[in-house]
Amino acid sequence: xxxxxxxxxxxxxxxxxxxxxxxxxxxxxxxxxxxxxxxxxxxxxxxxxxxxxxxxxxxxxxxxxxxxxxxxxxxxxxxxxxxxxxxxxxxxxxxxxxxxxxxxxxxxxxxxxxxxxxxxxxxxxxxxxxxxxxxxxxxxxxxxxxxxxxxxxxxxxxxxxxxxxxxxxxxxxxxxxxxxxxxxxxxxxxxxxxxxxxxxxxxxxxxxxxxxxxxxxxxxxxxxxxxxxxxxxxxxxxxxxxxxxxxxxxxxxxxxxxxxxxxxxxxxxxxxxxxxxxxxxxxxxxxxxxxxxxxxxxxxxxxxxxxxxxxxxxxxxxxxxxxxxxxxxxxxxxxxxxxxxxxxxxxxxxxxxxxxxxxxxxxxxxxxxxxxxxxxxxxxxxxxxxxxxxxxxxxxxxxxxxxxxxxxxxxxxxxxxxxxx
Amino acid sequence: xxxxxxxxxxxxxxxxxxxxxxxxxxxxxxxxxxxxxxxxxxxxxxxxxxxxxxxxxxxxxxxxxxxxxxxxxxxxxxxxxxxxxxxxxxxxxxxxxxxxxxxxxxxxxxxxxxxxxxxxxxxxxxxxxxxxxxxxxxxxxxxxxxxxxxxxxxxxxxxxxxxxxxxxxxxxxxxxxxxxxxxxxxxxxxxxxxxxxxxxxxxxxxxxxxxxxxxxxxxxxxxxxxxxxxxxxxxxxxxxxxxxxxxxxxxxxxxxxxxxxxxxxxxxxxxxxxxxxxxxxxxxxxxxxxxxxxxxxxxxxxxxxxxxxxxxxxxxxxxxxxxxxxxxxxxxxxxxxxxxxxxxxxxxxxxxxxxxxxxxxxxxxxxxxxxxxxxxxxxxxxxxxxxxxxxxxxxxxxxxxxxxxxxxxxxxxxxxxxxxx
Numbered sequence: 001x002x003x004x005x006x007x008x009x010x011x012x013x014x015x016x017x018x019x020x021x022x023x024x025x026x027x028x029x030x031x032x033x034x035x036x037x038x039x040x041x042x043x044x045x046x047x048x049x050x051x052x053x054x055x056x057x058x059x060x061x062x063x064x065x066x067x068x069x070x071x072x073x074x075x076x077x078x079x080x081x082x083x084x085x086x087x088x089x090x091x092x093x094x095x096x097x098x099x100x101x102x103x104x105x106x107x108x109x110x111x112x113x114x115x116x117x118x119x120x121x122x123x124x125x126x127x128x129x130x131x132x133x134x135x136x137x138x139x140x141x142x143x144x145x146x147x148x149x150x151x152x153x154x155x156x157x158x159x160x161x162x163x164x165x166x167x168x169x170x171x172x173x174x175x176x177x178x179x180x181x182x183x184x185x186x187x188x189x190x191x192x193x194x195x196x197x198x199x200x201x202x203x204x205x206x207x208x209x210x211x212x213x214x215x216x217x218x219x220x221x222x223x224x225x226x227x228x229x230x231x232x233x234x235x236x237x238x239x240x241x242x243x244x245x246x247x248x249x250x251x252x253x254x255x256x257x258x259x260x261x262x263x264x265x266x267x268x269x270x271x272x273x274x275x276x277x278x279x280x281x282x283x284x285x286x287x288x289x290x291x292x293x294x295x296x297x298x299x300x301x302x303x304x305x306x307x308x309x310x311x312x313x314x315x316x317x318x319x320x321x322x323x324x325x326x327x328x329x330x331x332x333x334x335x336x337x338x339x340x341x342x343x344x345x346x347x348x349x350x351x352x353x354x355x356x357x358x359x360x361x362x363x364x365x366x367x368x369x370x371x372x373x374x375x376x377x378x379x380x381x382x383x384x385x386x387x388x389x390x391x392x393x394x395x396x397x398x399x400x401x402x403x404x405x406x407x408x409x410x411x412x413x414x415x416x417x418x419x420x421x
Numbered sequence: 422x423x424x425x426x427x428x429x430x431x432x433x434x435x436x437x438x439x440x441x442x443x444x445x446x447x448x449x450x451x452x453x454x455x456x457x458x459x460x461x462x463x464x465x466x467x468x469x470x471x472x473x474x475x476x477x478x479x480x481x482x483x484x485x486x487x488x489x490x491x492x493x494x495x496x497x498x499x500x501x502x503x504x505x506x507x508x509x510x511x512x513x514x515x516x517x518x519x520x521x522x523x524x525x526x527x528x529x530x531x532x533x534x535x536x537x538x539x540x541x542x543x544x545x546x547x548x549x550x551x552x553x554x555x556x557x558x559x560x561x562x563x564x565x566x567x568x569x570x571x572x573x574x575x576x577x578x579x580x581x582x583x584x585x586x587x588x589x590x591x592x593x594x595x596x597x598x599x600x601x602x603x604x605x606x607x608x609x610x611x612x613x614x615x616x617x618x619x620x621x622x623x624x625x626x627x628x629x630x631x632x633x634x635x636x637x638x639x640x641x642x643x644x645x646x647x648x649x650x651x652x653x654x655x656x657x658x659x660x661x662x663x664x665x666x667x668x669x670x671x672x673x674x675x676x677x678x679x680x681x682x683x684x685x686x687x688x689x690x691x692x693x694x695x696x697x698x699x700x701x702x703x704x705x706x707x708x709x710x711x712x713x714x715x716x717x718x719x720x721x722x723x724x725x726x727x728x729x730x731x732x733x734x735x736x737x738x739x740x741x742x743x744x745x746x747x748x749x750x751x752x753x754x755x756x757x758x759x760x761x762x763x764x765x766x767x768x769x770x771x772x773x774x775x776x777x778x779x780x781x782x783x784x785x786x787x788x789x790x791x792x793x794x795x796x797x798x799x800x801x802x803x804x805x806x807x808x809x810x811x812x813x814x815x816x817x818x819x820x821x822x823x824x825x826x827x828x829x830x831x832x833x834x835x836x837x838x839x840x841x842x
Contacts, residue, residue, distance in 0.1 A: 074809075074810040074811045074812055075810065076825070076826065077821060077824075077825030077826045078812075078814070078821055078822060079821075080749075080752065080771065080821065080825065081752075081768075081770045081771055095812075104811065107811050108811045111810070111811065114809075115809075290753035290754075290756055290757055291753060291756070292756075293759060293760050293768065294760070295757070295760045295761060296761070319749075319825040319826060328740075331501065331502075332712060335711055335713075336711055336714075336757060336761075338714060339714050339715070339716045340716060340717070340757075340761050347502075347714065349502045350501065388495075388536075389495040389496065390528050390532065391495055391496060391499075391516075393499070397499055400498060400499055400500075400501065401498045403498075404497070404498030404740045405497065405498045405740060407828065
């Protein structure tokens with residue numbers, strides 16, 4: 001039931017990277033789930049539609065999380081002193097193995113979806129585990145919550161513990177079955193999710209490529225996250241010149257189907273050229289890149305060269321689901337990168353981070369993440385009155401304070417034209 | 422009114438850097454404001470004392486903030502895209518100038534103290550502004566709130582706007598008067614606060630050195646925060662070999678009086694040797710060092726060479742008052758430092774960050790920041806039940822989750838043996 005209505009408040013969005021649109025006390029009109037426009041006064045033709053007046057609060061596009069592991073939510077903020085491979089073996093793999101138990105999976109996913117609903121995130125690209133039934137439970141919960149996310153059943157047929165590995169045949173057959181079963185969902189969509197190159201044989205990767213061509217499915221994975229991983233991939237795939245080519249050889253590196261790669265901390269010139277050519281999205285996950293000691297991705301340069309970049313929480317490599325936090329982490333990391341690595345490339349700005357968190361990542365979902373006419377209405381309402389100050393702040397300053405200081409929880413939230421709370 | 426009582430709960434503290442003491446469901450006994458011990462059962466001699474039972478919650482030492490600007494609290498999270506000198510000129514200096522108006526100062530300091538009370542911080546070294554009356558208002562508010570902090574009236578007699586500069590004579594006379602007036606406070610103590618070398622003439626610095634010898638006052642300032650600042654200091658003080666020597670030449674670099682220097686991001690071998698020799702405390706402020714693009718201080722090395730290190734929020738260079746956040750920022754920055762600067766020096770661990778946040782910084786205040794017998798009882802009670810997980814966590818894991826994930830607000834708080842809430 002997508003109605004026509006208007007939201008009233010201080011409307012802020014960013015139609016292009018680096019530029020804020022600021023509309024004090026304006027009307028954001030939603031017509032059948034889509035933005036009709038932002039107006040200082042309600043135009044004549046919409047005089048009769050319901051108006052929700054949010055007073056002096058801020059109305060922003062819903063935030064987009066391009067990379068999050070739902071099954072890792074229950075151990076976010078744990079084992080952060082470990083290095084990546086120890087952390088995977090001691091934390092991630094044993095925990096993910098438990099999702100074979102559907103009751104356990106439901107309990108864990110209910111926690112995750114409950115927190116995601118409360119957050120400022122309206123869209124996400126989500127890793128589940130390799131378990132098809134548990135993945136369907138997660139999709140049901142998201143569907144019921146009204147969050148139009150992509151979800152991936154993970155594929156893993158090598159370099160994984162016995163409790164978390166499929167045979168190649170199983171992996172492909174389960175994926176096909178899951179893609180068929182996923183057709184029942186109206187809002188939640190499946191996406192192919194080979195965990196990363198070390199977890200997937202060439203045969204599996206090629207099979208997933210065929211499934212993608214058959215079903216037209218979106219795809220997500222990890223790319224060039226840390227140096228030892230990259231070296232490992234070059235050993236596993238001796239006929240590749242760079243990490244991303246291992247996906248490309250299976251036909252799984254962008255092109256017709258939306259494709260997002262998490263991290264890209266150490267992507268070289270060839271990889272970057274192919275990402276740009278194929279329209280591959282980059283999910284920048286700065287907190288995770290700190291927590292697992294990966295480094296700092298050259299995001300300012302990616303934006304300058306025209307890459308498609310959004311932000312990811314990467315829970316539980318990142319400890320926080322908040323994409324506001326990801327925005328400030330991205331800015332702070334870019335400042336350290338300027339200071340310690342490359343003084344030719346300036347730091348990211350708040351408007352740039354806000355763009356990545358909204359329209360930048362939102363583009364993965366279509367016309368999402370902006371309040372330009374024709375965009376799906378994803379909106380969050382932020383109340384900054386609990387952040388006391390003696391200063392009179394401009395709208396741009398209030399946005400900055402909300403990003404840096406708020407607890408990240410909106411007081412109202414809309415996804416695809418539907419109010420969630 | 423310091424009573425004898427016990428707190429019951431899961432007691433965690435760190436008597437030495439890198440080692441956690443974990444006491445599940447134990448009694449923390451406080452005798453006349455001081456820790457008497459931690460016991461699995463209440464010893465015979467204390468059978469009659471009141472016991473506050475916090476059930477399954479965590480009882481930790483109060484956190485210590487070794488560097489925070491109270492007058493900057495109202496503009497935290499603002500102007501973060503500016504570089505340091507622009508930010509000082511456009512944000513800090515105009516705002517601090519307003520503290521000449523005592524009514525404005527009271528309003529701003531009420532907000533700051535209100536938030537500090539709610540936080541996990543029990544002790545802090547606080548910059549006010551150069552205004553003596555406003556500084557006394559801040560001290561009154563802290564005294565009334567029961568927070569045993571150090572507060573500094575700032576000294577500035579050069580390189581500052583007209584609205585925020587004293588003559589040398591004024592600065593010294595006002596400081597003397599303020600030190601006399603500060604004797605009325607029971608808990609809050611004054612500390613000398615030359616803003617930083619560029620703001621203080623040699624004459625002022627020498628005068629403050631004389632005041633320190635006369636009054637035996639503690640002292641705080643900034644040191645080696647960023648490279649252009651260091652270069653400026655070397656021009657201003659041509660007879661120094663390193664930044665810290667400008668303080669040392671005035672007799673203001675440790676020794677008999679507790680001295681804390683914020684940042685020390687770029688301290689060289691000679692400066693470090695003198696800090697160690699004189700017992701100068703280092704206030705590590707990782708979030709501020711990111712926000713104003715300073716760099717990453719080599720804290721792991723400082724700890725290894727026996728420096729005295731605590732954490733600072735450095736609001737408003739840092740946007741967050743939470744010292745839990747400073748702990749995770751410190752760990753994350755140290756991981757990036759390992760990756761990008763020095764792979765010989767491993768990252769900080771959670772127990773090390775917890776030590777800096779408690780006993781490391783607490784040592785500035787005497788026997789503070791631990792639950793060893795004889796320590797002043799500063800304690801916070803953290804309720805982690807609002808951080809849902811499907812996992813059974815150990816006490817050490819619960820500590821890590823509270824540090825990474827909680828909103829930083831305890832459900833009960835004690836400072837120097839007195840319950841604040």
